[in-house]
Amino acid sequence: MYVCICQEVTDRQIRQAVEEGASTMRHLRKDLGVAACCGRCAPHAKALLDEVRQENRAACMSAACA
Numbered sequence: 807m808y809v810c811i812c813q814e815v816t817d818r819q820i821r822q823a824v825e826e827g828a829s830t831m832r833h834l835r836k837d838l839g840v841a842a843c844c845g846r847c848a849p850h851a852k853a854l855l856d857e858v859r860q861e862n863r864a865a866c867m868s869a870a871c872a
């Protein structure tokens with residue numbers, strides 16, 4: 807599903823970027839161009855960023871790195 811229409815960025819691309827180390831909206835903007843045009847995607851992109859980081863944190867807590 808497209809999150810950022812202006813830059814044609816999907817939720818899958820954002821998830822992948824976070825998995826590869828993006829941890830802020832600044833990173834997503836730099837890496838993918840998210841919210842670099844009209845900015846309407848910013849709230850959804852930020853929510854997705856937080857969701858994926860939370861998922862990763864929960865997975866880490868239940869895995870060997872805890």
Ligand code: FES
Nearest residue numbers: 810812843844847
């Ligand atoms: S929808 Fe993302 S910058 Fe416009």
